Amino acid sequence: MERHTIAVLVNDEPGVLTRVANLFGQRGFNIDSITVGASEEKGLSRMIITTGGDEQHLDQLIKQLSKLIDVISVTHLSKDPMVTRELALIKVNAAPSQLVELNGIVEPFRASIVDIGPSSLIIQVTGDSEKIDALLVLLEPYGVRELTRTGSIAMARSIVPAAAAV
Amino acid sequence: MSVEAAELTNRKSAPDIGFGEELTGAEALLRCLILEQVEYVFGYPGGAVLPIYDSLYSSYLKHILTRHEQGAIHAADGYARATGKPGVVIATSGPGATNLVTGIATAQMDSIPLVCITGNVAQNLIGTDAFQEANITGITLPITKHNYMVRDIRDLPRIVKEAFYIATTGRPGPVLIDIPKDVSNAKAPFYYPDKVEVRGYEPTRVPTDEEVQKFLGAIHTAKKPVILAGGGVIASGADSELLAFAEKTRIPVINTFMGLGGFPGVHELALNMPGMHGSYAANQALLNADCVIGIGARFDDRITMGRTKEFAPNAKIVHIDIDPAELGKNVATMVAVAGDVKSTLIKSLPLAQECDTTDWLAQIKSWQQAHPYQYKKTDGELKPQEVIEMLYETTNGEAIVTTDVGQHQMWVAQYYKFKRTRSLVSSGGLGTMGFGFPAAIGAQLAHPDRTVISVVGDGGFQMTNQELAILKQYNIPVKVVIINNRCLGMVRQWQELFYDNRYSQIDLSCSPDFVKLAEAYGVKGMRAATPEEAQAVWKEALAHDGPVVIDFQVTAEENVYPMVAAGNTLDQMVMGDE
Ligand SMILES: Cc1ncc(C[n+]2csc(CCOP(=O)(O)OP(=O)(O)O)c2C)c(N)n1
Numbered sequence: 001m002e003r004h005t006i007a008v009l010v011n012d013e014p015g016v017l018t019r020v021a022n023l024f025g026q027r028g029f030n031i032d033s034i035t036v037g038a039s040e041e042k043g044l045s046r047m048i049i050t051t052g053g054d055e056q057h058l059d060q061l062i063k064q065l066s067k068l069i070d071v072i073s074v075t076h077l078s079k080d081p082m083v084t085r086e087l088a089l090i091k092v093n094a095a096p097s098q099l100v101e102l103n104g105i106v107e108p109f110r111a112s113i114v115d116i117g118p119s120s121l122i123i124q125v126t127g128d129s130e131k132i133d134a135l136l137v138l139l140e141p142y143g144v145r146e147l148t149r150t151g152s153i154a155m156a157r158s159i160v161p162a163a164a165a166v
Numbered sequence: 167m168s169v170e171a172a173e174l175t176n177r178k179s180a181p182d183i184g185f186g187e188e189l190t191g192a193e194a195l196l197r198c199l200i201l202e203q204v205e206y207v208f209g210y211p212g213g214a215v216l217p218i219y220d221s222l223y224s225s226y227l228k229h230i231l232t233r234h235e236q237g238a239i240h241a242a243d244g245y246a247r248a249t250g251k252p253g254v255v256i257a258t259s260g261p262g263a264t265n266l267v268t269g270i271a272t273a274q275m276d277s278i279p280l281v282c283i284t285g286n287v288a289q290n291l292i293g294t295d296a297f298q299e300a301n302i303t304g305i306t307l308p309i310t311k312h313n314y315m316v317r318d319i320r321d322l323p324r325i326v327k328e329a330f331y332i333a334t335t336g337r338p339g340p341v342l343i344d345i346p347k348d349v350s351n352a353k354a355p356f357y358y359p360d361k362v363e364v365r366g367y368e369p370t371r372v373p374t375d376e377e378v379q380k381f382l383g384a385i386h387t388a389k390k391p392v393i394l395a396g397g398g399v400i401a402s403g404a405d406s407e408l409l410a411f412a413e414k415t416r417i418p419v420i421n422t423f424m425g426l427g428g429f430p431g432v433h434e435l436a437l438n439m440p441g442m443h444g445s446y447a448a449n450q451a452l453l454n455a456d457c458v459i460g461i462g463a464r465f466d467d468r469i470t471m472g473r474t475k476e477f478a479p480n481a482k483i484v485h486i487d488i489d490p491a492e493l494g495k496n497v498a499t500m501v502a503v504a505g506d507v508k509s510t511l512i513k514s515l516p517l518a519q520e521c522d523t524t525d526w527l528a529q530i531k532s533w534q535q536a537h538p539y540q541y542k543k544t545d546g547e548l549k550p551q552e553v554i555e556m557l558y559e560t561t562n563g564e565a566i567v568t569t570d571v572g573q574h575q576m577w578v579a580q581y582y583k584f585k586r587t588r589s590l591v592s593s594g595g596l597g598t599m600g601f602g603f604p605a606a607i608g609a610q611l612a613h614p615d616r617t618v619i620s621v622v623g624d625g626g627f628q629m630t631n632q633e634l635a636i637l638k639q640y641n642i643p644v645k646v647v648i649i650n651n652r653c654l655g656m657v658r659q660w661q662e663l664f665y666d667n668r669y670s671q672i673d674l675s676c677s678p679d680f681v682k683l684a685e686a687y688g689v690k691g692m693r694a695a696t697p698e699e700a701q702a703v704w705k706e707a708l709a710h711d712g713p714v715v716i717d718f719q720v721t722a723e724e725n726v727y728p729m730v731a732a733g734n735t736l737d738q739m740v741m742g743d744e
Contacts, residue, residue, distance in 0.1 A: 011365075014315075019307060026308050056494065063491035069312040069332060072366035 001052040003032065005078040005154045006062065008047040009039060011070040019068055020047060029053070029061050033151025044072060048153045077154050084154040088132045089114075090123045093143035102142070109135045120145055128152070185357050191319045191350040192217035195283065196225045198326035201358050204254050206230060206245060206611055208238035210265075212258025214285030214298060217350035230611070230640065233632040235262050237604040239269025240630065243278050244605030247591045248566055248612045250403065252279040252333050259285045260298030263344075264305065268598055270340045271309040275595025276424060277401055279338035281329050282310075288348040289317065303344050311339030319352040324359050331362040336369025337489040338401055371488070373505040378513050384484050384501045386519055388457035390526045391417045394440070394469075397424030397594070398462015398487060398507050405429065405587040407511035408461065414515065416523045418530055420448045422463050423579055424594040431563065431583030437530065438539075441469035442730050443576040446537035447530055449728075449736040452478045454529075460485040462507040465496040466595070474498075476735045486510050539580045541724070542743045548700055550574060550649045550720040554581040556704060557619055557647065565617040566591060566609050570602030570626030573655040576726045578621050600629030606644045607636055617645070617708070624650040624674050634687035637713035645707055646715040648680055651722040659725045684715035695719040 010016045017036055024031050032050040039046040051061065058076070065074045094102055096116055102123075106113060111125035125135055129152065136144065189197065195218060199207065208230045211219040222229055232238040235257045242253030253273075257263050263284040273280045287296045303313045312332050314325045322345070329341040373381070385391050399408050405428050412419050412435050419429045420437040429436055440448040452458065452469075458481040463469075465485075470477040474497050482500040485493055486507055493502035503510055541551040554577045557567070563583045568591040569575040575592055584590050591609050593601040606620035627648055637644055649655075654672040661669050684691030690710060694700040700718060707714040727742025 009366075015303065015307075018304070022307055060491065060495060063493075063495075066366075067489070067491055069364060069367055 002054065002058075003050060003052050003078070004058050004076065005048065005050050005082065005084060005152065006065075007075040007077050007154065008049060008065055009072040009074075010045050010047060011072065012038075012043050012045045013070060016045070016070045017047075019070060020049075020065065023064055023068065027060070027064055029057070035151040035153050037153075048077075048151065050152055075156070077156055080160055081157040082154050083157060084128050084152045085126055086129055086132055086150055086152050087124070087126045088147065088149040090125065090136065090139055090144060091120050091146040092123065092139050093119060093145055094121050095119060098142075105138050106135075111135060186355050188353055189356040190217060190221070191316070191322055191345065191352050191354075192221040194319070194322050194354070194356050195326065195345070195350070196221050196227060197356060198323055198358060199227060199254060200225075202252075202326070202330045204252075206242075206608075207254045207256055208232055208242045208245075208608070209256030210235050210238055210258065210262055212262045212285065212298070214259035214287060214347050215256060215262075215283075215350070217347065218256060218283070218285065218345075230607070230636065232604065233635050234630065235265035236269055236600060237607075237630050237633040237636070239266045239280070239282065240272070240598075240601050240604035241608035241611075241633070241636075242280055243269060243273050243601075244568060244591050244608030245612045246273075246278050246280060246608070247276075247605070248588050248609035250279075250401070250588065251612075252281050252330060253608060254281050254283070256283045257285070258298070259287055259302070259347075260300045263300055263302040267305060267309070268596075268600075270306055270342065272593050272596045272598040272601060273340040274309045274311065276397060276593065277338050278340065279333040280340035281326075281333050282340060282342040284342060284344045285350065286315070286344050286346045289346045290348070292346065303342065306342050309340070310342050311337075313342040313344070315344040316346070316349050319349050319354045322349065323357060327359050327362050328364055332364065332367070336367075369488075370509075371505045372509040373503045373513065377503050377505070378510070378517065380501050381484060381486070381503050381510070382514055382517055382519075384482060385415070385417070385457055385459055386521065388521060389523070390455045391415075391457040391459060391521055391523065392437070392451045392455045393417050393419045393459045393461055394422060394452075394463045394465075395419050395425040395428050395461050396422040396463025397428070399425055399428035400462075400587050402462060402488065402506050402508040403587070404462070404508035404511055407508055407515065409433075410515055411511050411518060414518050415521050416527070417459070417521055418451065418523070418527060420451060422469060423592070425463060426579060427584035427587050427589040430585050432585065435527075437534075439579050440736070442471065442732075443580070443726050443728065444469075445534070445539060445580070446728055446739060446741070447533035449730070449739060450533045451530055452481075453736055455481040457481055458483050460487070461511075462487060464492050467496075470496060471730055471732070471735055473735050537728070537741060540743065543697075544721070546696055548694065548696055548718060548720045550651065550718075550724055551577050551581055552697060553647065553649060553700060553718050553720065554578055554621070556700060557621070558582045560704065560708060561617055561619070565589070565619050566613060568592060568602045568606040568609055568618070568620045570622040571597045571599045571656075572623040572626060573651075573659065573724070573726050574621050574623050574649040575602075577649075580726075599623075599626035601626075603627055603646060604630050604633045606646070607633060607642055610642050610644050611640075618643075619645045619647055621647045621649060623655060624648055624652065624677055624680075625654045627680075628674075628677065631683065634684060634689055634715070638688040641712060643712050646684075646713070648715065648717050650677075650680065650717050650719050651724070652677070653722055655722070655724075656726070658722070662725070663729075664731070680715060680717040690714045691717070693717045693719065
């Protein structure tokens with residue numbers, strides 16, 4: 001199943017997230033992740049939604065979303081080169097004595113240790129989902145006590161390579 | 167109430183609207199309705215809308231007090247279907263608002279413009295499970311085109327303006343406005359915006375020249391084309407354009423159930439309804455067509471039987487619809503035009519050419535002759551189909567007929583040949599029992615000079631028959647035709663055919679005496695049990711200058727044929743009594 005990322009610009013009104021989420025439920029679309037936050041314009045929010053499905057499914061999803069009165073625009077980001085980021089906080093079982101060892105794992109990922117306790121520490125990492133998954137595999141042996149991940153946020157690249165622009 | 171406001175009572179023309187005047191939310195709302203040229207509001211009062219009802223007392227708006235909010239919303243819906251203008255309904259908070267739900271869903275499924283106004287508890291009580299509080303915007307979120315809660319009186323006029331605009335433009339639909347009581351009571355200077363700006367909403371789209379070329383290109387070469395004309399033809403007011411287009415191109419027209427009346431049922435190119443209870447000729451035409459042109463039709467599963475791959479197997483599909491989301495939703499199309507049906511046809515007409523359909527039309531004629539709709543008459547017994555045929559013949563296809571849901575609804579679709587657009591008022595998408603009778607009230611108020619017949623089953627009529635009171639109270643001359651088979655007929659048919667005659671819970675033999683019921687409400691009641699009685703009684707009913715309820719006691723065992731059983735394809739039609 002293909003994964004798609006779409007950006008939905010919406011009115012920043014109460015209940016808009018419910019409208020969007022309801023549409024997914026009502027029409028049988030699944031949501032892998034959804035993030036909402038402010039946009040460049042006051043009064044509008046941008047949602048980044050990742051979802052799975054074939055072309056026809058995606059086409060229907062975009063059209064149905066566009067029908068919502070509070071939706072200003074829908075952009076299919078993953079059809080062109082884009083930048084995506086996710087943030088995760090990972091609490092692993094580790095004593096301060098293991099700090100150096102863990103730093104060795106974390107650094108190549110440009111992640112950082114942001115909190116240290118007597119028996120656990122918290123690692124913060126940003127990147128695309130695959131990168132975070134990869135780091136998690138390496139941290140697994142220590143015991144992941146708690147994990148929290150945001151959904152993806154994404155943006156189209158400013159310069160689209162000629163071949164991809166077609 | 168100001169003296170000035172009191173003078174407005176019973177005024178024949180709309181009062182001058184003074185802008186900048188200090189008004190309460192309730193007064194402002196009613197001014198907005200007048201500015202939107204609303205003629206009737208249907209509703210039911212209660213605590214949360216008392217400020218609105220108090221303002222109504224001195225308003226020039228005509229209000230119809232139904233006996234149930236469901237009656238009010240179906241009446242508003244009937245008004246909207248019969249006119250194309252938005253229907254307006256008012257209900258109080260909590261139970262009043264939730265009583266609208268079925269009616270809102272009914273309108274949403276059939277794309278009917280409604281503006282539903284509900285009261286809510288004051289904002290400081292919202293979220294506290296206050297008395298008669300219901301989250302009606304949350305409840306109706308999936309069944310409205312859009313809904314609003316007014317949080318500030320200063321937004322009220324803009325929201326009402328937007329609501330009417332959204333309800334009536336693009337693909338029409340119901341819009342709900344929830345007004346907390348404190349907003350109805352608050353005061354602010356009244357201004358009404360003259361323009362609506364809903365960012366990102368582009369309801370009107372006229373197709374480009376290229377799109378029109380592509381559309382025509384796809385059909386010109388067809389040898390066996392057929393138009394599938396849906397409710398969108400009626401909604402966009404494109405009936406005369408469709409007639410001109412079909413006549414110029416000589417392409418036969420199948421009307422979907424929602425499209426009946428959008429093309430004259432007696433026209434030589436008319437094929438009646440397709441699908442589950444459609445005509446043999448219409449279904450054969452779809453099975454054999456090389457090009458199906460969907461015009462304002464959504465290829466729903468009563469037509470495709472949900473087997474979209476096997477639907478119209480030899481045809482390329484061309485689809486015009488105002489709602490882009492309908493294009494490619496149910497069937498894969500070769501050419502899809504997102505645009506208003508009327509504008510698209512107007513743009514296409516000058517360029518359209520006659521198709522070579524002589525052989526195809528002859529083929530269709532032979533299907534029609536081989537298998538017309540038919541039933542067996544039996545001496546002394548009244549057949550339901552016979553009643554519908556009689557209604558058609560005596561009104562020459564000119565009446566407005568509302569139906570409820572069930573067998574009688576399908577017989578109306580089959581045997582009443584609608585000649586005019588907006589003449590069939592029926593719940594197609596949701597299939598709402600209880601809809602037909604109150605809807606007739608709205609249709610009759612909209613068209614006081616036309617004959618309005620409400621054909622109902624003995625089951626569905628009992629869901630909303632309390633609105634008989636309205637017929638009497640406002641002297642609304644609806645002719646209520648009960649097709650009384652003493653059971654839930656359509657359920658009986660399915661139980662006979664698919665559940666081995668196990669007739670579970672369909673017995674309505676203990677219904678009220680409908681003649682006496684009518685009389686109890688002060689309405690003329692009549693009864694007929696044979697074809698002769700039916701003729702005589704119906705003649706008297708038509709001549710009667712006022713409402714009538716006629717209990718037509720028909721045979722109970724009649725089935726609706728042809729029939730394509732659920733799960734089968736259109737080539738598996740059961741023909742029934744031939
Ligand atoms: C509100 C509602 N409840 C249940 C149904 C399911 N249903 C469809 S047709 C039917 C029987 C209708 O019987 P009646 O009103 O007597 O009409 P008939 O089929 O006999 O013409 C039922 C129960 C429905 N469509 N709507």
